[in-house]
Amino acid sequence: MEAFAYASPTTLPEALALLADQWGEADVLTGGTDLLTLLKDYIHTPKRVVNIKGIKELGGIEKSAAGLRIGALVTLDELLGSAEVAAHPCLVAAVRGVASPQMRNMGTVGGDLCQRPRCWYFRAGYGILAKDKDGRTLAREGDNRYHAVFGNSGACFVSASSFGPPLVALNARLKLASAKGTRELPAEKFFVTPQSDSEREIALAPNEILTDILIPGDAVRSATYEVRQRETLDWPLATASVAVTMKGAAVGGARVVLGHVAPVPWRAAAAEKALAGRALSTSVIEKAAQAAVEGATPLSGNAYKVQLARVAVKRALTEIARQKG
Numbered sequence: 330m331e332a333f334a335y336a337s338p339t340t341l342p343e344a345l346a347l348l349a350d351q352w353g354e355a356d357v358l359t360g361g362t363d364l365l366t367l368l369k370d371y372i373h374t375p376k377r378v379v380n381i382k383g384i385k386e387l388g389g390i391e392k393s394a395a396g397l398r399i400g401a402l403v404t405l406d407e408l409l410g411s412a413e414v415a416a417h418p419c420l421v422a423a424v425r426g427v428a429s430p431q432m433r434n435m436g437t438v439g440g441d442l443c444q445r446p447r448c449w450y451f452r453a454g455y456g457i458l459a460k461d462k463d464g465r466t467l468a469r470e471g472d473n474r475y476h477a478v479f480g481n482s483g484a485c486f487v488s489a490s491s492f493g494p495p496l497v498a499l500n501a502r503l504k505l506a507s508a509k510g511t512r513e514l515p516a517e518k519f520f521v522t523p524q525s526d527s528e529r530e531i532a533l534a535p536n537e538i539l540t541d542i543l544i545p546g547d548a549v550r551s552a553t554y555e556v557r558q559r560e561t562l563d564w565p566l567a568t569a570s571v572a573v574t575m576k577g578a579a580v581g582g583a584r585v586v587l588g589h590v591a592p593v594p595w596r597a598a599a600a601e602k603a604l605a606g607r608a609l610s611t612s613v614i615e616k617a618a619q620a621a622v623e624g625a626t627p628l629s630g631n632a633y634k635v636q637l638a639r640v641a642v643k644r645a646l647t648e649i650a651r652q653k654g
């Protein structure tokens with residue numbers, strides 16, 4: 330890795346000042362599980378690394394009448410140990426999907442949401458859109474077995490975040506801070522599809538820090554189902570996170586979000602429509618699962634992901650149908 334200046338602030342204003350002073354040339358260090366690899370592989374070559382792990386106000390899990398606040402520096406182990414987080418099964422299941430004890434101990438919620446894609450073309454230095462010198466998208470011409478089957482007309486990588494889909498399903502909001510103040514945006518809007526190699530896949534500006542995850546206190550049933558090639562430390566092939574509100578025995582509203590099949594957590598609007606106003610019967614669940622994969626555009630080597638996504642939605646909805654309340 331290239332040499333860089335290192336700073337370890339203990340307050341948020343101090344950290345934000347360091348980022349503003351080095352606009353676009355600084356990286357934020359949280360758990361470090363992704364950043365260190367990016368530095369070693371020369372994907373990131375910052376002039377300054379700002380370690381924010383010592384900022385206490387970025388930790389903690391708090392429940393209020395408005396909902397649940399999760400600090401961006403909360404670790405995966407802390408999530409699993411929280412009774413408040415346990416009320417959101419879709420999020421707990423996503424955490425349990427991270428099999429490595431070391432990763433759970435070091436990795437943070439904010440780090441997961443901000444991690445870079447695992448696309449091997451991007452990691453090999455071909456940029457976020459992974460094009461060759463002639464402008465051809467490498468994933469279309471080469472090995473694309475783990476790439477996107479939705480939203481892949483331009484970028485073909487898949488969002489690597491484990492927590493993005495369940496947080497979008499829960500209608501969470503993310504709080505971002507800069508030296509000029511704070512702003513909030515829906516988790517769904519935090520993830521974006523870049524149009525050029527100079528853009529990021531998240532809406533975080535170079536001078537901003539993700540500080541809080543805010544989950545509303547609405548009464549919902551939720552579940553996440555992940556399909557993996559192996560149960561060791563690895564990313565899923567496809568996931569589904571679902572949250573529903575109930576009106577008696579029928580679904581009042583639903584949010585169905587697919588993961589690891591698109592450059593962003595993918596809202597399955599057709600599946601949500603298929604569920605609204607209906608009881609979670611076997612036939613309704615099957616129809617919603619089929620609707621969830623409408624419009625998929627698989628590449629040459631990843632059509633299998635369409636079936637996996639359908640199964641993930643079916644299994645998540647089946648789990649919700651078993652839940653009480």
